[in-house]
Each structure stands twice: as structure tokens, then as C-alpha cells.
Amino acid sequence: MVWVTKTVEELCQTVTSGGTPNRSHPEFYSPPEIPWIKTGELTDGLVTRYEESISQQGLANSSAKLLPSGTILMAMYGATVGKLGILSSPATCNQASCALIADPEVCHGKWLFYALLNDREHIVSRANGAAQQNLSGTTIKSFSYAVPSVSEQRAIAEVLGALDDKIAANSKLAETSSTTSQALFQQLIAASSELTTLGELLNLEYGKALPAAKRAHGHVAVYGSGGVVGAHNEALKDGPGIVVGRKGSAGMVYWSPGPFFPIDTTYYVDPKLGSETLPFCYHVLKSLRLAEMNSDSAVPGLNRAEALATKVQKVDYPAISNFCAAAAPLFELAAEYEQENRTLAATRDALLPQLMSGKLRVKDIENTMGEMV
Numbered sequence: 001m002v003w004v005t006k007t008v009e010e011l012c013q014t015v016t017s018g019g020t021p022n023r024s025h026p027e028f029y030s031p032p033e034i035p036w037i038k039t040g041e042l043t044d045g046l047v048t049r050y051e052e053s054i055s056q057q058g059l060a061n062s063s064a065k066l067l068p069s070g071t072i073l074m075a076m077y078g079a080t081v082g083k084l085g086i087l088s089s090p091a092t093c094n095q096a097s098c099a100l101i102a103d104p105e106v107c108h109g110k111w112l113f114y115a116l117l118n119d120r121e122h123i124v125s126r127a128n129g130a131a132q133q134n135l136s137g138t139t140i141k142s143f144s145y146a147v148p149s150v151s152e153q154r155a156i157a158e159v160l161g162a163l164d165d166k167i168a169a170n171s172k173l174a175e176t177s178s179t180t181s182q183a184l185f186q187q188l189i190a191a192s193s194e195l196t197t198l199g200e201l202l203n204l205e206y207g208k209a210l211p212a213a214k215r216a217h218g219h220v221a222v223y224g225s226g227g228v229v230g231a232h233n234e235a236l237k238d239g240p241g242i243v244v245g246r247k248g249s250a251g252m253v254y255w256s257p258g259p260f261f262p263i264d265t266t267y268y269v270d271p272k273l274g275s276e277t278l279p280f281c282y283h284v285l286k287s288l289r290l291a292e293m294n295s296d297s298a299v300p301g302l303n304r305a306e307a308l309a310t311k312v313q314k315v316d317y318p319a320i321s322n323f324c325a326a327a328a329p330l331f332e333l334a335a336e337y338e339q340e341n342r343t344l345a346a347t348r349d350a351l352l353p354q355l356m357s358g359k360l361r362v363k364d365i366e367n368t369m370g371e372m373v
Contacts, residue, residue, distance in 0.1 A: 003148050004147055005145065005146055006107075006144065006147045007142055007143065007144045008112075008143045008144070009142070011106055011145075012100050012102055012103055012141075013101045013103045014099070015098065015099070015100055015101075015141050016065060016098070017097060018064050018067075019065070019092075019095050020094050021054050021058035021061060022061070025057075025058075027055060028054060029053070029054055029055060029058055030055060032052070032053030033055050034055070034056070035053050035089065035092065036052045036053055036093065037073060037097065038050070038094050039078075039083060039096045039097055040080060042073055042075050042085035043085065046085070047086065047087055050091070054092060066091075066092060067092065067093065069089050069090055070101075070109045071091075071099050071109075072084060072085070072086055072100040072101075072109065072112060072113050072116065073087065073097045073098070074123075074135070076098050076134060077096045077133070081123075081127045081133045081134070081135055082123045082135070084113060086110065086113055098137055100112065106150065107150070107153065108150055108154045108157050111156055111157040114156065114352060117352065118356045119145070123135070126143075145356075146357070148358065152362070155362040159351065159362055160348055160351065160352060160355065163347060163351075164348065167341045167345060170340055170341050171341065173337050174333075174337040174341075177334040180330055181283070181327045185327070188280075189313040191319075192313040192314055195311045195312065195314055196314040197312065198285075198307060198310045199308035199309065200272070201273065201280075201281060201284060201312065202270060202271050202272055202281050203308070204267035204268075204304050204308060205267060206264065207243075207246070207261075207263045207264050207265065207268060208236055208261070208263065208264060210222060210261060210263045212230075215229060216230060216231070217232075218231040220260060220261050221256060221259075221260050222260075222263060223243040223266055224248070224263050225245030225249040226245070226249040227249075227252070228254075234261070236260070236261045237260055237261075240278055241269065242254070242278060242281060243256060243260065243268055244266060244267045244269065244285060244290065244302065245302065246265055246267050246301055247265040247302075250291060250293075250302040251291030251302050253282065253290070255282055257331070257332070258335075269281055277320050277324055279323070279331055280327075284312055288312070290302055351365070
């Protein structure tokens with residue numbers, strides 16, 4: 001099989017950017033008729049969520065362009081530079097995104113998406129600028145890749161896409177479980193008219209220092225204030241459990257389905273009514289604006305005393321117990337989907353450079369893929 005080097009410009013019908021309708025004209029945004037995508041909404045997958053839309057007038061009176069589904073968007077500026085998305089339906093975007101429409105005669109659109117994803121490190125290294133990292137349309141057009149036949153591109157995209165589709169389906173199922181649990185919680189507290197303090201329900205215990213060198217390997221998730229930051233061989237706490245950011249991303253709340261190690265930038269939750277009430281504690285913590293309780297210091301931190309003094313709805317133990325009996329299976333189901341997604345993502349990330357370089361052929365992994373998805 002012959003692979004030929006081509007630039008992004010040669011692989012695309014169109015390489016363009018978007019625009020922002022004038023905010024002083026409300027009629028450019030209402031009625032909200034056309035999705036308007038910003039770079040913060042690019043998550044290296046299908047773009048299915050967006051905050052804003054523009055009107056037909058906004059489209060006609062700005063440099064925004066109506067882009068077809070399947071268009072690849074790449075963030076060109078700032079912290080999100082190099083982030084990617086694929087339009088799941090016709091939409092517009094702002095000027096911070098480069099829009100790439102593949103030429104079907106020479107390029108399968110989703111293959112190009114994976115080629116760019118595989119080249120992320122190089123793409124980010126090409127960004128430049130004193131105030132912030134920037135990519136120009138000219139630079140993006142010049143990126144070049146070894147390209148197989150369109151049929152081989154399609155086969156590669158289908159393999160990687162099947163993994164991403166399974167991840168997306170699992171994420172929706174996990175979200176449904178979480179939404180159902182949240183709805184049950186809202187029903188529970190709506191029936192309560194009394195208040196108590198968070199400290200009557202739980203205590204916040206300090207995590208333990210763990211050097212970064214000891215977070216590289218192991219079977220136990222290590223949690224920092226921003227979430228999982230590594231793995232270790234020993235757990236500080238058995239799971240399930242709850243971790244709350246103490247410094248840095250203070251106030252963030254995380255559910256750990258298995259044994260975990262919360263480091264010294266976090267608190268972990270000690271439920272006063274028993275470990276079986278952890279699902280209730282989790283929802284209570286998520287409902288509070290803990291991030292707004294940061295102490296005034298160079299490094300923002302969550303004040304434990306202030307957090308524990310926060311008023312919350314008082315619910316009697318039998319009602320909490322009944323809620324947790326219904327919610328616990330939902331938590332377990334969401335955790336199973338998330339664990340499967342980690343395995344799928346690791347498989348995709350391992351296959352990506354091998355398939356995009358031609359070192360691995362689709363026919364070599366078809367049986368294994370069939371078992372996974």
C-alpha cells in the first residue's frame with residue numbers, strides 16, 4: 001500500500017474561520033436559529049453541546065459561515081489551542097476556530113480528524129505569540145501527513161470511531177444514571193423544611209502528602225484537588241468515598257468508586273451516619289457552592305470550619321437510608337461505564353499512532369475490535 005504525503009490544504013475543499021455577530025444587535029442572536037460554536041466547546045470529539053446560537057440575520061451580517069455536519073474545528077488561540085471538534089449538525093463558529101471541510105475525493109473527514117488528533121503535540125508546538133499561543137490558518141494549511149487511499153482512511157476512521165462511539169454511548173448512560181440519582185435527591189430534600197449544618201452530616205478529614213514520584217504506578221487512584229492525578233500501590237481509604245478539593249481547585253467534589261488516596265490538597269469525607277449514607281453526602285456537597293468559600297490567600301483554599309457550618313436541608317435517617325438504597329446501584333452503574341471508558345480510551349490512544357503511521361493495519365485488529373465494541 002502506497003502512502004502519499006499531502007498537506008491539509010490539499011486534503012480539504014475549504015479551510016476557513018468563523019466570526020462573531022455584533023453583540024450590540026440583539027436581533028443577530030434572537031431568534032436562536034443556528035448553533036454558534038466556541039473553542040471552549042471543542043472536546044476532541046463530536047460537538048453536541050453549545051451555549052449560544054445566532055439568527056439568520058446574525059449569519060448574514062457577520063463573517064460567520066454556515067458549516068456542514070462533519071466539519072472539523074480546531075482552536076487557534078490561547079489555552080485551548082489545538083483542541084478539536086467535529087460538527088454533528090450544521091453550525092457556525094467564532095473566529096477563534098479554524099474550520100476544515102475535507103475533500104471527499106482525496107480525504108475521509110474523520111480520518112483527517114484523527115490525523116490532527118494524533119499530531120496534537122506538534123500542532124501545539126507550532127503555536128506562537130507573546131501574549132498567548134496562536135495558530136494561523138496558513139500554518140494549519142501547511143501541516144502535512146502521510147495519506148493512504150480513501151478506502152483505507154475510511155477503515156481506520158471506522159475502527160477509531162467505533163471506540164469513540166462506544167465511549168460516547170457509555171458516557172450518556174453514566175449521565176442518565178447520575179441524572180436519575182440527582183432527581184431522587186431533589187425529591188428528598190424538597191420534602192424537608194428544617195435546616196441543619198453540614199457538620200452534623202459529615203466531617204472533612206485532611207488528605208495525606210504523597211510525593212509526585214510515588215504517583216506514577218499502581219492500582220489505586222490518587223486524587224488531588226483537580227481530580228485523579230496518578231496511581232499508587234496503597235490506598236489511604238477504602239472505597240467508595242468522596243474527595244473534596246482543599247487547595248487549588250478548592251470546592252470540587254469527586255466520587256471514588258474504589259480504594260483511593262486523597263493527597264494533602266484535598267479533604268476526604270467521613271460520614272457521621274455511616275458509610276451507607278455516602279451517596280446522600282455526595283449530592284449534598286455537590287449542591288453547595290463550596291468553591292465560593294475559598295479563603296483569602298495566595299493559594300485559594302476551602303475553609304473547613306466555614307464549610308462544615310454551612311446550612312443544609314435536614315433529612316431524617318430512614319429517608320436518607322431509603323434514598324441511598326435506591327441511589328447506590330446508580331452510582332455503581334455510572335462507575336462501571338466510566339471504568340469501561342477508561343479502558344476503551346487507553347485502547348484508542350494506543351491504536352491511534354500505530355494506525356495513523358501504517359505500522360498497524362485494520363485487518364490485523366478486526367477480530368479484537370469486534371469483541372470490544
